[in-house]
Amino acid sequence: MTDKQERLLNFILDFHKEYGYSPSIREMAQGMGVSSPSTIKAMLDRLEAKGMLTKSSGRARSLTAVKHEEDKGIPIIGRIVAGVPVMAEENIEGYIPVKEFLRNSNGGFFLIVDGYSMQDKGILPGDYVFIQPCKEISNGQIGAFRLNGEVTLKTFKRSEDGIFLLPANNDFQPIPVTNDDSFEVIGRYVMLLRFREQGYHF
Template sequence: MTDRQKKFMQFIEDFIRDNGYSPSIREIAKGLGLSSTSSVKKMLDRLTEKGLLNRSGSIARSIEMPNRGIPVVGRIVAGVPVEAEENIEGYMKLDRLTIRSGGHFFLKVDGDSMKDEAILHGDYVLIKPGPIITNGQIGAFRINGEVTLKTFRQNAEGIYLMPANEAFEPIPVGEYDDFEVIGTLKMVLRMANGGHVFNPA
């Protein structure tokens, strides 16, 4: 793969992870500082021919990255929040019937504050990115630059990130906290006998 092709692939991968859907041709051109959409189309055609992308010419935003799988972007604490880690550590492949849309990513669980929800230390949680979450859903959150996995609770007193382990305290979200919903929990994977399903990046 050429350096230019790597830049295309990295932009598409980052866009899907950040937005939950694939970029348009114009968005790729703008993001890479290209003036011509025709050059983007040609590059997408080359990458598709090489099997690095899947595309449907009749469907908008239909770019998929079939050979890479779902990225594992770091770890998330089921306990107290820790500093965010967003470097891609590897990839996991799931059956296409299981995950049909782009943008999902895995985080590795560090800690046991969610053990009563059957989310244990060392598990991998599949996150669907997006800012919308409903009361009672488990999600990944960033609070004051740190990330954590908790249950979202909102009532008349405010917003709380709730553990599922009585040894841990709820995390209140104050008016001046820098708070973001990263995404919602879709699946928990547990590897047997220390196995893994990483694909090299």
């Protein structure tokens, strides 16, 4: 998306937010400082082709601008403890622009690791772990789990003795999941991002 296309998209978003409907081509031209309505129409056609705009056929002022969150990068959502579970912070703390490495993130997100319980798997405090949302996870996979309202990163184990969330550090104990617990699989661990002074490292 070019700078002019992004300006036009933002103009449409702001106009709709203020007035509750989309601007006309003439209003877009005025707002963009463009003299030719055909220039605006060509930009609209390109934005629509890129999936950044949708419009209803036969309806005036029916443009809907789509501001894809993934354009900013992959969101960072709070912290996840690799130790004992901790209440997740459900705010987006920022974005990491790594779409070139994750062509199809499918709603995935990064969590920041806090704790040493997964260190033997190479996962350390301050690392960013990419979590792919899912409802089920295979035995032996590392994932993000919500247990009794708290979130942790562990290896999933199901056996005849029940379900356990396993650490990768002998200083920590496995966490059993009982029938009395509220338990949910948030997603599976896909990759790790570690920042260095020179940039980030996978």
